Amino acid sequence: MESTLLRPDEIGELFLDTELKYILKPRIRFVKELIPRTVDLAKAVVEKVKEGCEIIYLEKHGVVTVSDNLGMALELAELAEIIAVRTLFHKILTERLRS
Numbered sequence: 001m002e003s004t005l006l007r008p009d010e011i012g013e014l015f016l017d018t019e020l021k022y023i024l025k026p027r028i029r030f031v032k033e034l035i036p037r038t039v040d041l042a043k044a045v046v047e048k049v050k051e052g053c054e055i056i057y058l059e060k061h062g063v064v065t066v067s068d069n070l071g072m073a074l075e076l077a078e079l080a081e082i083i084a085v086r087t088l089f090h091k092i093l094t095e096r097l098r099s
Helices: 008-013 018-023 039-050 070-098
Strands: 028-031 055-058 062-065
Touching: 028 039, 039 055, 055 070, 062 070
Parallel strands: 028 055
Antiparallel strands: 055 062
């Protein structure tokens, strides 16, 4: 079975409900897998933040959320987890229904 992890080229395949699709999708981005604790990873995240992204999925690392207050950053992290879980379940169900 293929990997069900979210990949940087799959931003269009996130399982978002209608409201999230129009409100949040432009502010979600992926950063390809980079070595942890490196300047390259930090620069990649900074680039996405400068683009106005609030949820940044780090391939094989985790997620970074950005906000001007801690409470909203936590809410975005929880939302990022919900989006990831929904997307994973959707991919698994789709694969099983096809087989």
